[in-house]
Every structure is written in structure tokens, then in C-alpha cells.
Amino acid sequence: MGNDLKAVTLIGFTAVAVSTSDVCIPLIDQYKQAVNWSNRILHSKKESEFAPTGNTEINKEIIEVAAGRGTTRKEDYGSDKIFRGDQYLQGKEGCGSQKNWIGAVEYDVRGAFLQHNRILKKTNSDGSIKYGYSTSKDYKKIHEIKKK
Incomplete structure (x- = not known):
């Protein structure tokens, strides 16, 4: 695309394409463009x-x-980071909430003010999924994110 604006019609909706990074900004009432440009x-x-x-x-x-669009944290060797609950397993005081999250996949919180914000996604033995979060580096307290 050039340095000008171009209108595009896609599935009956009109969108304006902004040139610099080929990003389309749809003009649809119920939607807005996310900050995550790569996806x-x-x-x-x-x-x-x-x-x-x-x-x-x-x-x-x-x-x-x-929705399956989160960014998983990665181990040094490239695989998704899985929460191990090390402090709970070592018997550290105040880390009891960790036992319920061992085996959860860890996700970054993109754009977070605090770099230690993390989301955990745990698939239980019955196939149900629960979500939690921690804002501390050591995951001392993990809070469950409840559905409404």
C-alpha cells in the first residue's frame, strides 16, 4: 500500500486501510482494532x-x-512454560494457593504496567478449564478468575 488511505469492502463492511503497517481499521459499530498488530x-x-x-x-x-489468542510464556528451549509450583513443593509459607495451579500453562499479560502480571490456564482432570492470575514475581498468591 502507498502512503494514502484506501477504502476496502469486505463481506459487506467498509474498512479504511492505513498504509504504514498495512493495518485495516474497520468501520464496524460492534468492533474495534486491537493493539496486537501482529495478529x-x-x-x-x-x-x-x-x-x-x-x-x-x-x-x-x-x-x-x-479465545485462544493469548501469548504463552516460553521456556529457554522454546516450549510453552508450565507452572510447576516450586515454592509450594518446597514448603514455603504463604504459597498454598500454588498447589491448585500446578500444570497450568502460563500466559503473558501484553501491555501490562507490571512485568510480573501472568495469567494461568489450567485444564482439570474432568476437562473443565479454569483461569487464574498472579501479579507477583514469585506467584506467591494466585487468584482464580471467576466467570460471571
Whole structure:
């Protein structure tokens, strides 16, 4: 694309394409462009199925994780990082909430003010999925993210 604006019609909706990074900004009432340019995700403005956590970044990112668009944390060798609950297993005081999250996949909270914000996604033995979050480096306290 050039340095000008171009209108595109896609599935009956008109969009304006902004040249610099080939990003389309749809003019649809119910949608808005996400900050995640690499995936070019459109988010619905509909209300979240999750109860608010008191942390704006986590409230936004849990929607992405639940929809399969979250960014998993990676081990040094490249595989998804799985929460091990090391401090709980070592018997450290105050780390009891970790036992319920051992085996959960760890997700980054993109755009978070605090770099230690993390979301955990745990698949239980019955196939159900639960989500949690921690804002501390050591995961001392993990809070479950409840559905409404």
C-alpha cells in the first residue's frame, strides 16, 4: 500500500486501510482494532464472560487467552512454560494457593504496567478449564478468575 488511505469492502463492511503497517481499521459499530498488530485481532465490544479482577490489563488479556489468542510464556528451549509450583513443593509459607495451579500453562499479560502480571490456564482432570492470575514475581498468591 502507498502512503494514502484506501477504502476496502469486505463481506459487506467498509474498512479504511492505513498504509504504514498495512493495518485495516474497520468501520464496524460492534468492533474495534486491537493493539496486537501482529495478529490483527478484532475484538467484540460485548461484555466479558469473566468477573472483573481489579486489574485492567488482566481483564483485557483473559478474553484473549480464553479465545485462544493469548501469548504463552516460553521456556529457554522454546516450549510453552508450565507452572510447576516450586515454592509450594518446597514448603514455603504463604504459597498454598500454588498447589491448585500446578500444570497450568502460563500466559503473558501484553501491555501490562507490571512485568510480573501472568495469567494461568489450567485444564482439570474432568476437562473443565479454569483461569487464574498472579501479579507477583514469585506467584506467591494466585487468584482464580471467576466467570460471571
